[in-house]
Amino acid sequence: MLGRMLPRILGGSRAVAAGLSPTVARRRSLPAALGTALLLIAGCLAGAAVQPTAASATPQSYTTIGKGGDSCTAPSTSQMQAFWTNTPFLVWGIYIGGIDRACSQPNLTKSWVTTVTNEGWALLPLWVGPQNPCLSGFDHFSTNTSTAYSQGQTEAKSAYNALIALGMAANSPVIYDMEAGGSNTTTCINATKAFVQGWTDQLAVAPAQPSGIYTSTCAGFLDDFASNSPPPNFIDGADYDGVISTSSMPCVSTSHWTNHQRHKQYAGGHNETWNGVTLNIDSTCSNGPAVANGAYNGNNGCL
Amino acid sequence: MTIATLRGSVLALLGIAALAGCSSHSTHPPAGSAAGDTVVGAPAGFVPAAAVVSGAGHALLVDAHDAALVSTDAGAHWTSLRLPGKPAAGDSVVVAGDRVTAVTVDAAGMRLQRSTDGGRSWQASPVPLTIPTDQAQLAVSPDGGRLAVLATVRGTANDGDSPQLYVQDAGGRLVARQAPAGGQLAWDGSRLLLTGGPLRTRLYASPDAGRTWVPVPVGGAVAPRFGVDPAAPSIGQPLAGAVGVTVPVTEHAGAAAVQLYTGTPGALVPGVRVPLASRLGSGVLAPVAAAGPSEIVVAEPGSSTLHLVTGHSQVTVHPVGLPGPVDALSFADAEHGVAQVTVRSCTGKQDCAESPEVLATSDGGRSWHHTG
Numbered sequence: 001m002l003g004r005m006l007p008r009i010l011g012g013s014r015a016v017a018a019g020l021s022p023t024v025a026r027r028r029s030l031p032a033a034l035g036t037a038l039l040l041i042a043g044c045l046a047g048a049a050v051q052p053t054a055a056s057a058t059p060q061s062y063t064t065i066g067k068g069g070d071s072c073t074a075p076s077t078s079q080m081q082a083f084w085t086n087t088p089f090l091v092w093g094i095y096i097g098g099i100d101r102a103c104s105q106p107n108l109t110k111s112w113v114t115t116v117t118n119e120g121w122a123l124l125p126l127w128v129g130p131q132n133p134c135l136s137g138f139d140h141f142s143t144n145t146s147t148a149y150s151q152g153q154t155e156a157k158s159a160y161n162a163l164i165a166l167g168m169a170a171n172s173p174v175i176y177d178m179e180a181g182g183s184n185t186t187t188c189i190n191a192t193k194a195f196v197q198g199w200t201d202q203l204a205v206a207p208a209q210p211s212g213i214y215t216s217t218c219a220g221f222l223d224d225f226a227s228n229s230p231p232p233n234f235i236d237g238a239d240y241d242g243v244i245s246t247s248s249m250p251c252v253s254t255s256h257w258t259n260h261q262r263h264k265q266y267a268g269g270h271n272e273t274w275n276g277v278t279l280n281i282d283s284t285c286s287n288g289p290a291v292a293n294g295a296y297n298g299n300n301g302c303l
Numbered sequence: 304m305t306i307a308t309l310r311g312s313v314l315a316l317l318g319i320a321a322l323a324g325c326s327s328h329s330t331h332p333p334a335g336s337a338a339g340d341t342v343v344g345a346p347a348g349f350v351p352a353a354a355v356v357s358g359a360g361h362a363l364l365v366d367a368h369d370a371a372l373v374s375t376d377a378g379a380h381w382t383s384l385r386l387p388g389k390p391a392a393g394d395s396v397v398v399a400g401d402r403v404t405a406v407t408v409d410a411a412g413m414r415l416q417r418s419t420d421g422g423r424s425w426q427a428s429p430v431p432l433t434i435p436t437d438q439a440q441l442a443v444s445p446d447g448g449r450l451a452v453l454a455t456v457r458g459t460a461n462d463g464d465s466p467q468l469y470v471q472d473a474g475g476r477l478v479a480r481q482a483p484a485g486g487q488l489a490w491d492g493s494r495l496l497l498t499g500g501p502l503r504t505r506l507y508a509s510p511d512a513g514r515t516w517v518p519v520p521v522g523g524a525v526a527p528r529f530g531v532d533p534a535a536p537s538i539g540q541p542l543a544g545a546v547g548v549t550v551p552v553t554e555h556a557g558a559a560a561v562q563l564y565t566g567t568p569g570a571l572v573p574g575v576r577v578p579l580a581s582r583l584g585s586g587v588l589a590p591v592a593a594a595g596p597s598e599i600v601v602a603e604p605g606s607s608t609l610h611l612v613t614g615h616s617q618v619t620v621h622p623v624g625l626p627g628p629v630d631a632l633s634f635a636d637a638e639h640g641v642a643q644v645t646v647r648s649c650t651g652k653q654d655c656a657e658s659p660e661v662l663a664t665s666d667g668g669r670s671w672h673h674t675g
Contacts, residue, residue: 066652067655071584071585071586072501072502072531072533072585072586073502073533073585073586075584079582079584082582086649086650086651087649087652087655088649088652088655089652090652099529100529101529101530102501102502102529102530102531103501103502103530103531103532103533103585104530104531104532104533105533106533107533135465136481137483137484137528179465216456218435219434219435219436219456219465220456240392240438269586270630271587271588271604271628271630272647273581273604273605273606273627273628273647274647276581276582276605277582277583277584277605278581278582278583278584278587278604278605278628279583279584279586279587280502280584280585280586280587280588298652298653299652299653
């Protein structure tokens with residue numbers, strides 16, 4: 001039977017101790033080192049805990065290993081509950097702001113964050129501000145690298161304010177959503193790197209937040225950000241190859257972002273139905289920082 | 304009824320595609336076509352790594368070595384198809400008798416491949432991408448005279464897909480055009496239609512093969528480009544029907560429903576409304592397929608229930624043999640259809656399984672069986 005010829009096991013999991021080896025081996029500024037320290041602390045916690053801490057503590061940065069998804073707009077809390085119970089999911093991407101954010105977010109409130117993190121969810125906050133100046137159809141940052149750097153800092157401040165307004169701790173990680181296309185000229189690549197540098201440096205200012213960058217692993221030239229000084233603390237790479245392992249990212253060196261510093265969006269928009277609720281989601285595997293009430297290891301396949 | 308492609312939702316596997324793009328194809332196996340053996344059911348020993356159901360009863364299976372099987376009769380017969388390379392992710396293969404068109408990718412980039420002898424020989428031409436990608440949709444008109452390729456960049460689904468559009472000119476060359484959004488293309492005569500944008504809330508029409516685009520209102524104002532209301536309805540792929548185009552729109556706010564609009568872009572009027580029992584999040588599209596000149600099949604996104612619409616009447620059926628919600632659906636005629644279903648289950652957060660299956664029906668969707 002054809003249907004029986006297409007099975008795909010998504011993977012079981014078991015507790016695993018997180019490694020603590022330092023990863024992105026390059027010179028760091030002091031603020032960036034602080035960001036790395038946060039990651040390493042999270043890594044320690046990941047080794048000690050395999051279940052989310054059901055508590056009403058302020059959700060903060062913890063290493064999360066497991067499957068997740070994101071949707072253009074934050075689902076209702078009841079929909080989130082339906083996607084929690086007996087599902088592979090434990091991480092959810094949320095678009096917390098930015099001028100180029102595609103969807104409005106009527107559900108995304110401080111109360112929503114409290115409710116879903118108490119349920120056990122880990123959250124990946126994404127910020128969709130101005131985009132690469134070579135990309136049409138969006139608001140852009142400047143092609144001038146000095147200006148782009150400053151704009152990156154400004155966006156980081158706004159993202160931080162959004163995190164706090166949503167009730168997340170000051171050490172919460174946040175990801176800049178950098179759409180991929182159009183970054184194929186030297187001018188635009190340099191401007192984008194400068195912008196991301198400003199984003200990273202500003203988030204590294206105390207109280208530091210781990211800085212992330214989301215883009216297409218190849219078309220977004222994700223690996224180029226590894227040569228920033230310092231580079232973003234972690235990456236969220238998009239490649240819809242269906243391979244869940246965060247170690248498998250085309251066009252990204254395996255020697256970069258190796259210490260629980262990767263999330264991977266491995267499938268694009270599709271419908272999934274769990275417990276009677278259907279959402280249109282992208283699929284993600286996490287092996288890096290997320291906002292939660294505790295560390296969680298839900299799927300070793302994501303490593 | 305001039306629309307080029309009838310298409311169900313694209314499957315969410317690796318995403319190859321078979322799109323036959325023709326509204327007047329035989330339901331019998333294309334004897335002597337596609338350069339391979341035609342057999343009843345999927346041949347033994349073929350282990351598909353990906354499958355796509357689309358078009359009018361069309362399905363494509365591709366194995367890990369890029370060998371392909373194609374069916375143009377809703378899975379009753381399968382023919383081996385020797386593609387000249389790895390098909391691009393997305394709706395990238397069109398089969399219409401002996402005429403086969405495909406978009407392939409290799410180390411040198413993306414290529415448009417054409418065959419007029421069922422895949423025995425091919426003519427290749429480069430798709431001049433400005434941003435490298437291996438994801439593309441191919442839209443071919445029923446007569447094969449019009450062709451467009453929409454390449455998109457992976458990982459930008461939330462906000463635009465960075466579309467790169469190429470349209471074949473009179474000389475057979477691919478010419479770059481500006482696409483207003485990523486999404487799904489379809490030919491409606493000489494008009495090119497595109498559905499997409501955030502939450503798939505936009506329908507665009509181009510009267511001049513992609514040189515200019517106009518957003519088309521469907522049942523209300525055109526959705527904004529940013530900050531889209533999650534309650535906004537999602538616009539599905541236009542379908543050919545007895546009277547012009549039928550555009551299925553999935554409504555999520557309040558009681559979910561699929562509202563069918565018919566007419567021509569710019570003059571679409573509401574027709575049958577199909578209530579859904581499913582609990583839907585924003586951006587969910589119900590799979591919809593044409594099953595004849597005046598028949599439409601709507602699949603509940605959250606269950607195996609189907610709604611059969613004929614003219615102004617509708618019947619809800621609870622099919623036998625469908626193991627879960629349909630991902631994609633396609634009918635060759637009112638009786639013969641093919642569907643892809645992905646069965647998912649978990650115990651806690653561990654030991655989860657996902658099983659995509661391809662099934663066929665020969666009684667209008669009331670009962671289904673695995674192909675092969």
